[in-house]
Amino acid sequence: MKRNRVDIAVVGAGIVGMAQATLLAVRHPQLRIAVLEAATEQPAAPEDHYDPRVVALTRASQQLLEEVGAWDHIVAARACPYTDMRVWDAEGTGSVSFSCRDVHQPNLGHIVENTVVSAALRAQLDTLPNVSLIAGFRLDTWWRDCGHWHLQSRPAQESVAEDLNQQGEIVETRLLIGADGARSRVRDLLRIRCKDTDYDQVALVCVARSAESHRHTAWQCFLRSGPLAFLPLSGLGDEHHCAVVWSADRELARELLMLDDTAFALNLEKAFEGRLGAIESVGERFSFPLRGRHAEAYFGPGAVLVGDAAHTIHPLAGQGVNLGLQDVRILGEEIQRALKRGLEPFDESVLARYQRRRRGDNEATLRAMSAFKSLFGAGELHWRWLRNTGLSMVDASPLLKKRIILRAMAA
Ligand SMILES: Cc1cc2nc3c(=O)[nH]c(=O)nc-3n(C[C@H](O)[C@H](O)[C@H](O)COP(=O)(O)OP(=O)(O)OC[C@H]3O[C@@H](n4cnc5c(N)ncnc54)[C@H](O)[C@@H]3O)c2cc1C
Structure with a gap:
């Protein structure tokens, strides 16, 4: 031994x-x-396609990876800087957008595939x-x-x-x-x-290609059944690929997993309100129970x-x-x-x-x-009012938005 x-x-x-x-x-x-x-x-x-498991690395994480000498390898492989973020409630009118310009920075962070990191x-x-x-x-x-x-x-x-x-x-x-x-x-x-908290949800991840460019924006839509994120990817040609993270209640996740690619792409486009045009193709889907x-x-x-x-x-x-x-x-x-x-x-x-x-x-x-998960999962009118008013209030306050961005970047 x-x-x-x-x-x-x-x-x-x-x-x-x-x-x-x-x-x-x-x-x-x-x-x-x-x-x-x-x-x-x-x-x-992988050299010719994107790995669907990604992380949204903040500035603070980037600094650590720079110190250990890994950041240059990451940038040389592929990393997608995102300059903007859009968050909205699918059941109302509330929405908020954040931009790196609000804090005079070149970006808000980078979306990087787990395997690249x-x-x-x-x-x-x-x-x-x-x-x-x-x-x-x-x-x-x-x-x-x-x-x-x-x-x-x-x-x-x-x-x-x-x-x-x-x-x-x-x-x-x-x-x-x-x-x-x-x-x-x-x-x-x-x-x-x-x-231990069981979120009673499953995260479905895959890479999707949209008709329109992702515009280096991280998109997050709060559906009653859970949040749906489109995270921009780049480094393999055009800017039409996003890593999708769709957190859905178990039953819906099971149904979504069973659909063929065409039907899944249609469901995805509908849930995402077609914000990036048609979903032209989707890659292999993986699922993770959320706890x-x-x-x-x-x-x-x-x-x-x-x-x-x-x-x-x-x-x-x-x-x-x-x-x-x-x-x-x-x-x-x-x-x-x-x-x-x-x-x-x-x-x-x-x-x-x-x-x-x-x-x-x-x-x-x-x-x-x-x-957040409870607030955005609630269907009652008063909760819907609260979250939509909250999102709109944040959006209307440049100072509050700046604080939120700076805090998120330092996390
Ligand atoms: C769908 C989904 C989306 C996510 N998106 C994001 C995101 O956008 N941004 C973000 O920051 N995070 C995200 N996360 C979370 C993120 O992926 C995890 O927080 C992160 O991978 C944890 O890293 P870790 O190194 O702590 O653990 P792990 O990645 O789990 O690594 C643990 C390692 O330990 C090894 N191991 C386990 N047991 C043993 C043992 N007994 N002996 C020796 N080795 C062992 C394993 O093989 C593995 O290599 C997401 C998670 C999910 C599920």
Whole structure:
């Protein structure tokens, strides 16, 4: 059995885990870091078509990706800056539009395919001598002695053939960072409970081609059955492709999934009120059940949670990865501060400060998303009046809009 001793082990090579490992490795060349990833292969960005899973990266996320050296890779691959955002209520007259011109910025953010971000982080991670990615390592069991975590990728009773990581490697570390997504094994092993909200919705994602250009605008329409977003894509020819995220009640989602492409495109065009003209074609559809989760604590002894392992939120404001990257930034700051003061990164006070700085903010965002979802899902007249009046009031107040934009860009 091979043993690998490192200073920090990050479990999960999603966007958040790789960003965390890269940030720590760039800032602290003396630290040895391992990233343990269950999958054996990293998804690569397709060259001739768009990946339907995208993220709307804010300025704050861009800055972090610049610091770790991944942003240039992202721009060189493909990223679509969006300059405007339109939000409206399908059941009323309320609407609001935001523009980067209101805050004198070149854009409000970028829409980037998940695989493009992952590939960029991976390329950067591979250039750093003090970090290594161990693929095929599905964390399953662990034990701790004298402050050291011993991480194992397979239970003792399973045969070696079932083990993805054939060598049965044990990784030993003093700080464990759980970036292993919504169904985090690290969170379970730490026995951290989660507040769980079933949104009773499924997100349907696909790429659609519209007759008209997307005009570098992110579009979001609130339907009674859930929000429908069209997020602009560019980099493969014209500007007529959008990533569609349609969050719908389960029953409707099931019906939409069963339609053939032509019928689905017609339904999509109708729900979107034809704002970009006819929907000429749609790509393969994928579906994700939507749940909100929030870990009751973000750390245990020598271990800490970041990204979806700590919180998952409704995609209606496209904030999941952005919140995760803010976790990465704050944990990075706390570790840097600790090292400057001669403290160990796994010291309880370091992890507690990270939790204090992140959990309240994330809780507020989770609550806001739940409130939005309820408000826009309500059919009663008074709720419809309230949301339409609210949208129109925001639209009529340049100062309020400016504040909202600046806050969203910093998230
Ligand atoms: C439909 C939809 C649309 C979305 N749109 C947006 C958007 O526009 N903007 C935005 O910011 N966010 C969006 N999100 C949310 C965003 O995708 C997630 O917040 C983000 O992917 C979480 O990243 P992560 O790295 O924390 O977790 P993940 O991406 O889940 O990565 C976790 C990694 O850990 C690995 N892993 C799991 N278990 C183990 C184990 N035991 N051992 C080793 N490795 C393990 C997994 O293989 C995976 O690679 C959306 C989500 C959905 C469902």
